[in-house]
Amino acid sequence: MIHLDLKLIADVGLVGFPNAGKSSLLTKISHATPEIADYAFTTIKPELGIVKYADYKQITVADLPGLIEGAHMNKGRGHKFLKHVERTKQLLFVVDVAGFQLSSLSPFRTAFETIMLLAKELELYKEELRTKPALLAVNKMDLPSAKEKLNELMEQLQRPKDYMHSLPVEMIPEVTIKFKEIIPISAHSGEGIEELIECLRKVLDDEAEKKIENYQREQLNALRQSEI
Numbered sequence: 482m483i484h485l486d487l488k489l490i491a492d493v494g495l496v497g498f499p500n501a502g503k504s505s506l507l508t509k510i511s512h513a514t515p516e517i518a519d520y521a522f523t524t525i526k527p528e529l530g531i532v533k534y535a536d537y538k539q540i541t542v543a544d545l546p547g548l549i550e551g552a553h554m555n556k557g558r559g560h561k562f563l564k565h566v567e568r569t570k571q572l573l574f575v576v577d578v579a580g581f582q583l584s585s586l587s588p589f590r591t592a593f594e595t596i597m598l599l600a601k602e603l604e605l606y607k608e609e610l611r612t613k614p615a616l617l618a619v620n621k622m623d624l625p626s627a628k629e630k631l632n633e634l635m636e637q638l639q640r641p642k643d644y645m646h647s648l649p650v651e652m653i654p655e656v657t658i659k660f661k662e663i664i665p666i667s668a669h670s671g672e673g674i675e676e677l678i679e680c681l682r683k684v685l686d687d688e689a690e691k692k693i694e695n696y697q698r699e700q701l702n703a704l705r706q707s708e709i
Contacts, residue, residue: 491529491543493681494569496599498590499583501575502620504528505668507544510678532678540685543569567607571684572615574599574660578622578630592619592630593637593644600654614684617660618677623667631665638663 495503511530528544545566566572576596582589590598596617603610619631637644641657662680666673 490541490568492540492569492685493542493571493573494566495542495544495575496566496572496603497575498577498581498595498599501577501581501595502668503544503575506575506618506620506666506674507542509668509671509674510681511542532681534678534682538682540681542573542681566603566610569613570688571681572603572610572613573681574615574617574658575620576617578619578627578634578665579624591647592634593641594648596638596658597641597645597648597654598652600656600658601652604654604656611654611656611658614688615658615660616677616680616684617663618673619663619665620668622665622672623670627665635663 495507497503507528507530511532530542530544532540532542574596576592576599578592580589580591581595600611619634621627622631638660645653661684664673664677664680666677668674
């Protein structure tokens with residue numbers, strides 16, 4: 482018997498808890514039309530969108546089903562989400578600036594705690610995922626007190642180890658993700674969307690250039706070795 486496992490290939494994978502605004506963001510930056518609602522788990526299968534640039538460059542963005550704590554153990558949509566993350570070139574974390582709570586029975590998580598938990602879930606599923614280039618979109622900046630909460634989050638991300646005491650020990654990531662860019666956005670009002678679109682392209686272009694340079698360096702070293 483042969484078991485085939487389809488893994489989506491996309492330039493960018495949206496990573497976040499349910500209701501972070503990933504689907505709304507995808508509709509803002511592309512022509513995709515995923516289902517959007519104000520309840521968790523609206524997205525139950527990956528949705529692809531294409532971001533088009535003025536010079537005809539295109540990048541694919543995948544809106545993936547929302548994670549929950551314990552996804553690495555296949556809770557929620559667990560592995561059905563995580564297997565698709567493996568094939569993306571870049572991760573875009575999307576978090577609600579006001580924090581997240583799955584249900585009245587679940588603990589409330591601040592935006593900072595949400596980021597740490599997402600990072601840990603990826604790490605526990607497959608360590609290689611933490612080496613992928615990552616950006617952070619802090620969503621819902623149109624909400625009251627959003628700027629104060631953003632300032633608090635930026636302070637926490639500058640010195641993450643000072644603020645991890647609020648998390649269970651088993652949920653603290655071994656390696657703290659260093660985001661290439663942190664962009665405050667509102668998928669509702671459009672704030673920060675253009676900046677985000679440009680950042681997605683810049684990071685992809687930089688990574689492609691780096692791969693070319695590494696390949697050329699390897700070829701040069703191999704040539705030198707053969708001459709010796």
